[in-house]
Amino acid sequence: MAIIEVRDLGKRYGPRVAVDSVSFEVAEGEIFGVLGPNGAGKTTTVECVSGLRKPDSGSVAVLGERPADVRASIGVQLQASELPERMRVGEALALFSSFYPSPADWSARLGLTSHLKAEFGQLSGGLKQRLAIALALVGSPRVAVLDELTTGLDPQARRDTWSVIEDVRAAGVTILLVTHFMEEAERLCDRVAVFRAGRIVALDTPSALVSRVDGATRVRFVPSEPLDVALLEALPEVTSVSAVGEQLVVSGSENLLHAVTSLLARRQVVARQLRVDQVSLDDAYVELTGGRDGADR
Numbered sequence: 212m213a214i215i216e217v218r219d220l221g222k223r224y225g226p227r228v229a230v231d232s233v234s235f236e237v238a239e240g241e242i243f244g245v246l247g248p249n250g251a252g253k254t255t256t257v258e259c260v261s262g263l264r265k266p267d268s269g270s271v272a273v274l275g276e277r278p279a280d281v282r283a284s285i286g287v288q289l290q291a292s293e294l295p296e297r298m299r300v301g302e303a304l305a306l307f308s309s310f311y312p313s314p315a316d317w318s319a320r321l322g323l324t325s326h327l328k329a330e331f332g333q334l335s336g337g338l339k340q341r342l343a344i345a346l347a348l349v350g351s352p353r354v355a356v357l358d359e360l361t362t363g364l365d366p367q368a369r370r371d372t373w374s375v376i377e378d379v380r381a382a383g384v385t386i387l388l389v390t391h392f393m394e395e396a397e398r399l400c401d402r403v404a405v406f407r408a409g410r411i412v413a414l415d416t417p418s419a420l421v422s423r424v425d426g427a428t429r430v431r432f433v434p435s436e437p438l439d440v441a442l443l444e445a446l447p448e449v450t451s452v453s454a455v456g457e458q459l460v461v462s463g464s465e466n467l468l469h470a471v472t473s474l475l476a477r478r479q480v481v482a483r484q485l486r487v488d489q490v491s492l493d494d495a496y497v498e499l500t501g502g503r504d505g506a507d508r
């Protein structure tokens with residue numbers, strides 16, 4: 212069942228079109244990734260899903276209702292979640308808990324119990340993010356919207372946050388996750404929507420997006436004796452062949468390894484230092500958005 216349904220969503224700020232005809236559905240229990248360069252419309256979209264912004268056109272339904280009517284079912288951690296520097300972790304949790312008749316206490320599961328007396332301003336980036344998740348979940352939401360949760364964290368804290376997100380999903384919460392990190396999307400997300408200039412340019416599982424890239428598989432080896440490159444190029448599975456010193460680098464489709472090793476066996480050539488690489492979601496993202504760092508606007 213779709214727990215989030217976005218249809219032809221449009222939103223502009225004055226003359227600037229931030230989101231243009233965006234449609235997607237998120238199934239209950241999914242972690243759905245929202246990816247794209249700066250200014251692509253990700254935050255505006257998830258703010259409309261959270262009921263914090265009103266769409267100019269199209270529709271958004273969460274649990275079949277307008278988001279503003281089911282606010283209690285949506286937990287939101289926004290990009291700029293800041294609390295007063297002197298507020299203690301325990302005080303923040305108590306304050307947010309007071310908004311709900313039966314608040315959920317995630318502090319133990321998120322490893323916050325030994326930090327309840329710590330002031331917000333003294334917390335590490337990872338602890339601030341864990342507190343932000345605890346506050347987003349205090350109302351036992353069915354849907355959690357997490358916007359750039361791990362930006363600014365060191366790699367270890369980012370990985371720790373990923374396992375927290377997996378725990379949240381295991382508890383049955385559907386997650387809409389805005390991220391700039393492809394590794395994060397690949398590890399966590401069931402499906403991702405790649406945004407560019409206010410539109411979704413691709414929507415699929417991370418592995419399906421990767422397999423769309425031409426030459427998604429690369430086989431590298433040093434042939435035991437000279438090999439006519441044209442023989443490799445003639446294989447239907449091969450998209451390109453290049454030589455790096457003695458090494459040949461063959462790119463192509465999924466069945467590339469079998470095709471190349473069969474050819475070598477027929478020619479009685481041994482592949483030395485054989486290595487197979489798969490392109491990553493990072494490569495797919497660069498191809499879909501036209502650049503890694505290029506902002507959209």
Ligand SMILES: Nc1ncnc2c1ncn2[C@@H]1O[C@H](COP(=O)(O)OP(=O)(O)OP(=O)(O)O)[C@@H](O)[C@H]1O
Pocket residue numbers: 224227228229230247248249250251252253254255256508
């Ligand atoms: N409150 C606002 N007023 C005017 N323009 C805005 C406002 N919020 C966003 N925009 C513009 O709308 C476009 C989409 O912004 P949005 O924040 O949704 O993108 P984003 O993909 O989340 O970017 P980022 O990764 O930088 O957070 C951008 O051009 C941005 O400058």
